[in-house]
Amino acid sequence: MTDRAVTGGYESGPETATSGGQRAEDDYEDGGAGLGEPEIGSTVASSSEDASVYGFGKPRWVPLRAKIVSPS
């Protein structure tokens, strides 16, 4: 399995992150018998990336530049 950690090699993106339409984050504190944190087991992401597990990486830019050659 290849290393799926993705780093570097990106360019600036023209768009901003989409976070509109969400409710305010501070609306309610947990005051009762809530769910608590989900039990996400051994595949929980951490600062160290594990190449044997899918999904640790983040999307990244892959720029390409190629010269146009007219067919002779």
Next chain:
Amino acid sequence: MSPQASEPKDLALVRNLERTPGTGTRQGDIYSDVEHVYSVRQAEGYVEIKKILFPLAIVLSQQCDLDNSEFLVSVLVAPLYNLQHVLAGVQLEDLKLPKAQPISLDKTPGKYLVSNQRPRYHYLMFPKEVHVVPSVIDFRHFFTVSREYLDDIRPTKFVCQVSTLYREDISQRFAAFLSRIGLPDPPKTKAL
């Protein structure tokens, strides 16, 4: 159903995953390292292509459309983001985009997210044998790829297929999110 009614791991854990790639693109297939061509520009004898490489993406196109033998222009897919990155608001930071609002699991927005009660998001947990981190689909983020492209990457990039019940749940929630109607805010009235 209130978020207190059941554990999020029970709601989100995808059961009966198919781990063999099959012979064609299927609804609910998850692939790694999926490329999206963001822009193509031609200038001064060069062509510049900007692609986004998504670590994981799931096929959203309906199985009946994929089964149709007619030419299919494109296949609808959506990225899967690492839950921890979404909670921290950093899932797009490598695209040099501003950090999103963090989401706390101790507060209502986080609890609603992991119990799939926030229309914009779909939370997925995978059995340990599949080796995929807990992931989130953001229904605002979707793109298309050609069936030919998926056929090409399937031998090396296929991860698993979400089983029928769970993929239909994703499709239904995606359709509901896309068909939402934004109404204007009511006019502000002065308090009496």
